[in-house]
Amino acid sequence: xxxxxxxxxxxxxxxxDNQDPALFGQTPWQTVGPFFHYGLPWKGGADLVxxxxxxxxxxxxxxxxxxxxxxxxxxxxxxxxxxxxxxxRDGEGRPVxxxxxxxxxxxAAGRYHGAADDREDVALDPGFIGFGRAAVSAEGxxxxxxxxxxxVPIQVGGNRWQAPHIAVGVFGRGLIKRLVTRVYFADADxxxxxxxxxxxxxxxxxxxxxPRIGADPPTYRFDIVLSGEGETVFFAx
Amino acid sequence: xxxxxxxxxxxxGQPPSLFPPYRSTAxxxxxxxxVRVPQTLTEITGPAGTWEALMGPALxxxxxxxxxSGEAIGQRIIVSGRVLDEDARPVPxxxxxxxxxxAAGRYIHRNDQxxxxxxxxxxxxxxxxxxxxxxxRFTTIRPGAYPWGNHRNAWRPAHIHLSLLGPAFATRLVTxxxxxxxxxxxxxxxxxxxxxxxxxxxxxxxxxxxxxxxHALGYVFDIVLRGRDATPWEP
Numbered sequence: 120x121x122x123x124x125x126x127x128x129x130x131x132x133x134x135x136d137n138q139d140p141a142l143f144g145q146t147p148w149q150t151v152g153p154f155f156h157y158g159l160p161w162k163g164g165a166d167l168v169x170x171x172x173x174x175x176x177x178x179x180x181x182x183x184x185x186x187x188x189x190x191x192x193x194x195x196x197x198x199x200x201x202x203x204x205x206x207x208r209d210g211e212g213r214p215v216x217x218x219x220x221x222x223x224x225x226x227a228a229g230r231y232h233g234a235a236d237d238r239e240d241v242a243l244d245p246g247f248i249g250f251g252r253a254a255v256s257a258e259g260x261x262x263x264x265x266x267x268x269x270x271v272p273i274q275v276g277g278n279r280w281q282a283p284h285i286a287v288g289v290f291g292r293g294l295i296k297r298l299v300t301r302v303y304f305a306d307a308d309x310x311x312x313x314x315x316x317x318x319x320x321x322x323x324x325x326x327x328x329x330p331r332i333g334a335d336p337p338t339y340r341f342d343i344v345l346s347g348e349g350e351t352v353f354f355a356x
Numbered sequence: 357x358x359x360x361x362x363x364x365x366x367x368x369g370q371p372p373s374l375f376p377p378y379r380s381t382a383x384x385x386x387x388x389x390x391v392r393v394p395q396t397l398t399e400i401t402g403p404a405g406t407w408e409a410l411m412g413p414a415l416x417x418x419x420x421x422x423x424x425s426g427e428a429i430g431q432r433i434i435v436s437g438r439v440l441d442e443d444a445r446p447v448p449x450x451x452x453x454x455x456x457x458x459a460a461g462r463y464i465h466r467n468d469q470x471x472x473x474x475x476x477x478x479x480x481x482x483x484x485x486x487x488x489x490x491x492x493r494f495t496t497i498r499p500g501a502y503p504w505g506n507h508r509n510a511w512r513p514a515h516i517h518l519s520l521l522g523p524a525f526a527t528r529l530v531t532x533x534x535x536x537x538x539x540x541x542x543x544x545x546x547x548x549x550x551x552x553x554x555x556x557x558x559x560x561x562x563x564x565x566x567x568x569x570x571h572a573l574g575y576v577f578d579i580v581l582r583g584r585d586a587t588p589w590e591p
Contacts (some may be wrong), residue, residue, distance in 0.1 A: 134536065134556075134559075135553060135556040135559075136536055136556050136559040136560065136561045137437075137556070137557055137558065137559055137560055137561055137576070137577050137578060138561045138576055138578065139556065142553060142554065142556055142557050143444070143580065144367055144369055144442065144554070144557070144580060145367040145369055145370065145442065145580050145581070145582055146529060146531050146557055146558070146578075146579045146580050146581070147367075147369045147370055147371055147531060147550040147554055147555070147557055147558060148370055148371060148529065148530060148531060149371075149515075149517075149530065149531045149532035149546060149547075149549075149550075149558070150378075150530075150546060151517065151519075151530050152517065152546075153465075153467060154455070154457075154463045154465040154467070154468060155455065155517070156465060157455065157463075157464055157465055157479065157480075157481055158453060158454070158455025158480075158481045158517065158519070159453060159455070159519060161410070161411050161412070164410070164411075178466070179465055179466045179467060180464055180465060180466060181464060181466075184464060184479050184481070186415065186479070187411075187412070187415070187481050187482075187483070188412070189411075189412035189413065190409075190410060190411055190412050191408075191409060191412065193409065209383040209384050210382070210383035210384070210387075211383055213383075215384065221528075223398070223401075223402065223403070223525045225398075231397060231398070231401035232401070232403060232406065233401045233402055233403065233404050233405075233523075233524075234404070235397070235400050235401045235402075235523075235524065236397055236401050248403050248406050248409065248410060249403065250402070250403035250406065250410060250521075271396075271397050271398065272397060273394070273396045273397065274395070274396065274397055275397060281396060281397075281398065284398070286398050286399060286525050288525075288528060290530065291384065292380055292384075293378070293380030293381050293383070293384035293385075294373070294381075294384055294385070295371045295372070295373055295375060295378065295381060295385075295546070295549050296370065296371060296373060296530075297528060297530070298373070298386065299399075301398075315393050315396065318391055318392070318393060319391055320391075323388070345383070345384045345385065345386065346383055346384060346385055346386060346387055347383075347387055350386055350387060350388050352388070352391055353386050353388075353390050353391070354390055354391050354392070354393050355363070355366070355390035355391065355392045355393070356363050356393070356399055356526045
């Protein structure tokens with residue numbers, strides 16, 4: 120017998136909630152909290168060129184939980200492999216042990232994966248997606264392996280260029296919403312003319328420019344200061 | 357000049373980075389103003405449609421994929437909804453990553469010291485992908501509330517963490533789903549970082565049509581990502 124047939128009411132008038140048409144709009148951000156390690160970072164997530172399983176903190180969840188850490192192998196990647204390393208620090212200079220970093224970069228030719236970059240004169244690399252994710256270590260540090268991206272235009276069809284860079288998102292306990300920044304390379308061409316760096320007060324620009332601190336693979340250091348003295352420049356999108 | 361379009365102002369429902377009642381924001385939020393930037397190819401592109409190549413296969417039933425051979429303990433629930441853009445258009449083929457505590461309010465995380473039992477049949481993680489209409493659906497256990505150290509007698513309301521990539525770097529979202537009959541929401545510093553009335557966007561609706569007879573209670577929760585008509589954004 121259906122509920123209609125026996126005269127039951129349907130759902131009563133609800134209080135304002137997710138389904139209220141008057142409230143329709145962007146879903147608000149909420150923090151990832153301290154326990155994201157077994158849900159978000161995957162083995163290999165910090166290695167965009169394939170090969171290693173860096174990125175996850177497997178010491179923080181039981182071994183048998185590896186069901187979510189089954190990223191398939193990827194093909195060879197064109198371009199020069201680089202390492203991007205750094206430490207996340209708080210407003211008192213202390214390392215942040217429960218942060219997570221995501222990166223998004225163009226391939227070595229300067230082409231982004233995905234439909235929004237439909238330039239046919241710049242080649243996609245089937246082995247390279249350009250997205251990475253890493254939980255920081257107990258000492259607040261991260262290490263990505265990726266390729267040094269090529270220069271990219273501001274927009275498809277535009278004739279103004281951006282210097283090689285990688286977009287960075289910072290998450291963690293105490294971060295209600297993601298902080299967005301960028302890493303540029305101290306030894307790359309075009310930083311002086313980059314239209315985004317030009318919007319950053321000159322005295323703070325250095326927080327976005329990673330020095331090369333090692334070779335084999337070339338290693339760039341991008342420390343992130345969330346708050347206070349030496350604070351990294353974060354962007355409003 | 358088409359290449360200097362601004363982003364629209366932030367939605368009034370988005371919380372601030374600094375919210376003193378959530379104490380750990382004090383040393384982890386910027387003091388300098390955010391630098392406004394125009395839309396560039398960098399942020400309007402993203403790893404759309406690559407979730408399986410990146411992370412591995414979907415897992416839509418959190419009650420069954422743990423190591424144990426039995427079923428998870430607790431109230432079985434189905435969570436279903438749509439992922440939309442700000443014009444209410446569906447966002448297809450985007451990944452929703454899920455993690456949560458078990459029915460007793462305990463995470464499998466090694467740093468979770470809350471004195472409540474672990475469930476050998478429940479890890480509390482999964483991931484699903486939206487279909488062509490932007491719909492997603494997963495089965496889980498209703499999580500329990502748990503205490504935390506923010507202030508004396510602080511308790512987190514029952515919640516499910518949801519993480520979405522969306523079509524672009526700029527559409528990234530991590531949020532928490534709350535339940536409609538939970539009195540802890542209004543005294544929770546993390547939920548309260550979202551101003552009224554927008555906080556209610558985070559409260560799922562019980563739905564008898566999503567409820568599976570003799571199986572699981574149903575909740576509906578739509579997720580609205582930044583942007584109109586996918587990307588790029590209208591100014």
